[in-house]
Amino acid sequence: MKKTLTVAVVGATGAVGREMLNSLHNRKFPATTIRAFASARSAGSRIPFGDAELTVEELKEDVFTDIDLALFSTGEATSLQFAPHAVNAGCVVVDNSAAWRMDEHCPLVVPEVNACHLAAHMGIIANPNCSTIQMLVALKPLHDATAIKRIVVSTYQAVSGTGQKGIEELERQVRDLFNGREPENSVYPYRIAFNVLPHIDVFLKNGYTKEEMKMVNETVKIFGDPSVKVTATCVRAPVFYGHAESVNVETAKKITAKDARIMLSQAPGLMVYDNPREKMYPMPAYVAGEDPVFVGRIREDESIENGLNMWIVADNVRKGAALNAVQIAEELLRRDLIRVPGTNVFLQ
């Protein structure tokens, strides 16, 4: 049995990459070596890992020979190019981009929901979209209790979902507005400061954005249940960290708000924070830096027979991205799925 475990974070200098390193360190991931990769531009720079530092290495196609597990937090194009070479070198990839999510050879995993799908992996496991992850952690206990028939979701998504550049644009625009300067926008198509944008990712032919269709299609794949219907409206809000979601669920059988609260409070990865009388409900500004998915405002929807409304909030950089990827890695280890034999179906 192999005694060493070398883990790479690819795209280590971005907001999610840094948080991946944090999560690996904080959760004491049993790696014997951690390596950090980024583009040539960042190569040679130092990046924190706990109290220590790592030297960032340049990402090349042939770097994966001695790496057992790579967490990718790169753009789709980089992931499409490099992940197959990693797999070819015997490395297992957990990829945070959208590149592989709908590929039939790649499990799409939220550990609290469908860790069982990992067994079928062929080298690449996809990390779902941030908005999908937090919604499904919260809805899984309900779907187990009685099939979810339909989900209507509207999101309130933080600028950190766009990475460091989104954070900087909101901050710069607010400073400009408060100092009498005309704010400029380069990251978002319109001003995000003191505004909301019903536009995340690109528009598709059917009028939905790619972000909205991710929530539709990823939900079906993760639940493994095409009978779950989803319709989504994804909106960027002038919030730095934390995605919120207003979620309306129709179930096959009645679940009372009280029963839902009990089910959810016993489920993994979830924190029910729901007491209107005491003004207790989750909010993005207060979940930043927290691991769980928070649920509040659970109430019966009086407009249909079997419906619930709920308000789901999580740190989009943590559970929505970095933490979920590290949790996938932990499950791979626990299930002894890091070394996968067989041909590389990802290299053409």
Next chain:
Amino acid sequence: MKKTLTVAVVGATGAVGREMLNSLHNRKFPATTIRAFASARSAGSRIPFGDAELTVEELKEDVFTDIDLALFSTGEATSLQFAPHAVNAGCVVVDNSAAWRMDEHCPLVVPEVNACHLAAHMGIIANPNCSTIQMLVALKPLHDATAIKRIVVSTYQAVSGTGQKGIEELERQVRDLFNGREPENSVYPYRIAFNVLPHIDVFLKNGYTKEEMKMVNETVKIFGDPSVKVTATCVRAPVFYGHAESVNVETAKKITAKDARIMLSQAPGLMVYDNPREKMYPMPAYVAGEDPVFVGRIREDESIENGLNMWIVADNVRKGAALNAVQIAEELLRRDLIRVPGTNVFLQ
């Protein structure tokens, strides 16, 4: 026939009161005299009306004798106290508070939707909640075409909905955060800067907020159709002006997105602003100061047979409050409904 028309704005110094004066002036409302009332604290101060100024008078129960029409923009308690005295003096009241909205003697009117209800008025006409107004202006053409069965709405509401104090709290909190000071909150229960609050108005026993139940109950009353089911989640966003709504509608028969766009673009008070390819969709920061209700992101909801998603945005202080009240006043004049005989059912 009476040749004079004296109009009063009650609560004239607030954000909505000032906008009522603006709307009366800009729309050349045919008043012969305009008077402004507020609490004793503001009495004697000067307030703009076009290029002129009005002297604010103190609101008392006996001031309404020579007033034909009063637009109230006060709190519920003030409205409950003073509106009956106005009616008793022969004055017709258009009230912006929630005090009279569900009173069976008071029509609740959005002129584009149910101006016909005005004929039955007994002295007080209620102006609906801001979120309800903009939603129903947009949904009326669809409800006319084929009955709306169910509405699932999530809101993104501006701080100006709370009045000037909401605007000041957001501004102060942003300045504090950007200057390294701990932001304090007094208007909202939690920080609103860079945050969203799923809490508008007070919580009711059923777990919904009063704001959410306003959207449910006012919709039924205005449409005059108890078969329309509504479920709402109302959320305060860190936006100064402009409410946005993500609205999911289920109709009795199929309406394509294309047909909906045509119907809506021909309806009064509406502006269809919907071309994803050109990144055209309405946003709060860009509708401030505009009269119409803007609709974009119109698309078929693929999760049910007959469903549509849409994104509805309006200036909450204008169409959501002041403008709608002035439009009601215009309809009352047009229909010769300013002088109403009969006993005062509002004074106990």
